[in-house]
Amino acid sequence: MTLSTPASRSLLETARSVRSAASDLSTLPIESRNQALDRIAQALEASADAILAANAADLKAATPLVESGEMSRALYGRLKLDPGKLAGMIAGVRDVTKLADPIGQVQIHRELDTGLVLKRLTVPLGVVGVIFEARPDAVTQIAALAIKSGNGLLLKGGKEAVRSCEAIVQVIHQALAESQVPAAAVQLLTTREEIQTLLSLDQYVDLIIPRGSNAFVRYIQNNTHIPVLGHAEGLCHLYIDAQANVQQAVEITVDAKVQYPAACNAIETLLVHRGIAPAFLAPAVAALQAQNVEVRGCEQSRALVPTLLPATEADWATEYSDLILAVKVVDSLDEAMEHINTYGSRHTEAIVTEDSTAAQTFLARIDAAGVFHNCSTRFADGFRYGFGAEVGISTQKLPPRGPVGLEGLVTYRYQLIGQGHTVAPYTGGTPRPFTHRDLPLE
Structure with missing residues (x-):
């Protein structure tokens, strides 16, 4: 797809800014990321009335759709926020702060030979795009996990929840402005047309997480080159x-x-x-x-x-x-x-x-x-499993599977440090042997 329309060019610039912000976010210490989450939780509490008012406007607009059968009661239920659900959202953000840092975990620490040491370290994915319907509470869950794991985030909620999602993201941006986490790391998309553009941004987006029906997930999988973590229906x-x-x-x-x-x-x-x-x-x-x-x-x-x-x-x-x-x-x-x-x-x-x-x-x-x-x-829920929150529930067989928390938003890289080592001595008729000695994980 060519990014030729003003809207698509605008989204391209947004994706670039998110990627740049994600690069900065990925190097921040855990204390800075946790401080940002604390500020988000405080800001959500302070803005509770504004968020609930925005949600009330979404519910008012949705009521005729429910009465006419254009919107299911189930979708309306997912759309609705109340003080209890909002309190749960805030508690979820605070729970994420209590989790261990998912970045920089040493999974392998191995001496290949004297002075030649291999590590496998967990690192953020980069930029994650999440497409979901209704569920404005998903915004805080996903944003908290993305920030904690050092990832940039492009969110696309359903049109029925646009006012609620905009209010919540505005609060998140205000909170991040008072932290070391770049506010540009979390961005909200608001139009259906942006979905197609998002699916074409394989240079800037590292993972797409669609949350919806099987048909919707299959559509996303069939229309992008970006890896897709399917959150499909639950029968x-x-x-x-x-x-x-x-x-x-x-x-x-x-x-x-x-x-x-x-x-x-x-x-x-x-x-x-x-x-x-x-x-x-x-x-x-x-x-x-x-x-x-x-x-x-x-x-x-x-x-x-x-x-x-x-x-x-x-x-x-x-x-x-x-x-x-x-x-x-x-x-x-x-x-x-x-x-x-x-x-x-x-x-x-x-x-x-x-x-x-x-x-x-x-x-x-x-x-x-x-x-x-x-x-x-x-x-079956990330919060109840002790993950703090979840970006979705994967029904795929390859990991991550089930409720996806922080572990689903990190990958790993191999880091090899030597002292002028070359491969030649380890080849030929009398190759130098590797020691392959496992060292303590740090």
Whole structure:
């Protein structure tokens, strides 16, 4: 793509400035980066009313879209900020400051020969582009991780959250102006047209992280030469085994569906072993329906609980992101695992059982970034894992996988220091041997 329009040329200049700022940021000591994060947290607290007012304007503009069906209730839920969510955003920034410095970690320290020493050191990626819908709280999570890891950042939020994102980035810039971190290191894009230009900036952007549907992630992957870390949809399952504790299983089911149904780690399908279905389904469905969940079931589950709506084949492949849950009775653990590996999105899957053999089989054979036993899928989150925050959840097999924190924003380089060493003495008929002696990591 040629950068010929004024908008594309402007974005090119922005990308250049971010790259320059990232170069400066990457050499700052950890104390300076942490100080910048502290200032951001303080500024967010001081600007809470302005941020919530901007979000209220976004919500007001989105309300007619929800009423007309143009915007889902799930997307509206992700868009909404309230004092509690804002407080969580600020806490997340402060949690990132407590994490170890991800830059300059020595992974290999090895003497190749006397006076010839090799190190492998962690370094920032450079410039990261993140494209996401709604979720204004993602701005602070991603910015905090980028600053801590020494990376420049190009953010593109959804148009439905533009006022909220602009207000938050403005606060971040004000805070960075009082720190050693260049404010230019964090930039917000606001138009859909900028996405295409961003995807062409392989000279300036080192990684793209799209957060959205599978179709959206595939579109990004197919339209850029920049490496893409896909944060795709979460079609998560909970399997209630024959040996489950019924009360525990009901509580986990309700939490995994109801606690935040718009999240990608909420369950969409509940699989129930036929041996426990008569004891489990009635109280589980009652608890779900008490929380306004629409429960759809297969024929076997509807025979046990006639109030269930009929489920179709499409339900097994649908991420509702809403108060809707599909239920299927299965004959065995093997059938449950086959269903999950067929329909799952490799995000997070869970089993409830007191049978340790069944649990270990499930944990070993389910192909997902997160596989849980006797706990809610809602724990699949960077903050809850102790990462401080996350830039997304990767459902790819290559690392980073699952919630992506600081480790996903650094790479490494090899540093070799010698004393006039050349390769020639180590070749030929009587080559000088290498010592290959591992030294203490610093």
